[in-house]
Amino acid sequence: MKVGVLFSGGKDSALAALLLSPFAQIELVTASFGIMPNDAATLAQILGFRHVMISMEKELAMTSIDTMIKDGYPNRGLNQVHKTALERAAKSYRFVADGTRRDDKAPLLTLREARSFEDRMDIDYIRPLLGYGRRTIDGLAAELLEIIYGECISFDYEVELRQLMESSYGHETVNRVFPRRHLQSKVTGRKIANFRAAKA
């Protein structure tokens, strides 16, 4: 089976793709508003996977930002964008995957939303990390991937939304809606030696 895996360049989506890779043909799919330059294609090449960009409209970004400002927190707005990214991918792939995890808050589809997504688009939606806790994922990622961590190293759609919110509504609004700056991760390589599928 060929699976389109939503890929941000970060540790979780890269690990999701790796876990599927012995059993499926993987294509990494990066959804972007085209607001910032994006190095996902380079990272995908480093990981050894084919890569596709999907563009999302700036109107969706503004709607999602409005939702975030109204809510005072980003979760619902992020989910709107993530669902759109999944639906775009579902137009090109019969199997669609992402890196959402058991301990994620957002973006994360509920069980009902996941089933509805599958039924509506007639695709299979796979979340390889949904049955993994944070500690297991961090351990596996460290074993299989070269990763750097930092505050401003990623260029996924969340960073684009933050950037767009800043330029439209100012720094104070961003700080109110995204209270804590959390450490981002970026995958810079694959530890082939620890990858049994590659050794076998």
Next chain:
Amino acid sequence: MKVGVLFSGGKDSALAALLLSPFAQIELVTASFGIMPNDAATLAQILGFRHVMISMEKELAMTSIDTMIKDGYPNRGLNQVHKTALERAAKSYRFVADGTRRDDKAPLLTLREARSFEDRMDIDYIRPLLGYGRRTIDGLAAELLEIIYGECISFDYEVELRQLMESSYGHETVNRVFPRRHLQSKVTGRKIANFRAAKA
């Protein structure tokens, strides 16, 4: 990492083990009340994994059966037994996995129970199939495994509980508590040709 995967001999637990196998050393763990003979060790050998039996006390079976009869349906009683099986496995393995799926009703730990299990036992609990729907799992299993389906082919703890309920409380009680006989699966081989990890 070495992972103890709860193994019933059926399709789901076998697939869970296969999905983990490129990334971990797998040991299959079968929990049994010792009421019926069990061919899990043979099936594990066919799959190429080391196998360990864990015995559970008949008192637990009786308690779980009492719960089922009181409830009029098996879910809570099955969960009691499954949690005990997981906890027994957690005494021998730092990583414990099972084949529970997104669309399962029971046995299935809630998010809160899964986290509590990890914290209490200081282990990592992995559910490789939790992010997979029924259709995806059936497709993957058909691609990777030789499977037979039937009504009386499995000898996992659920079948033992049913058997014990029948001998203690009679056929009518079993039919009331387990209303529908569902098709069991048993893994009889591995389709190596479709397993990319083996080909690589």
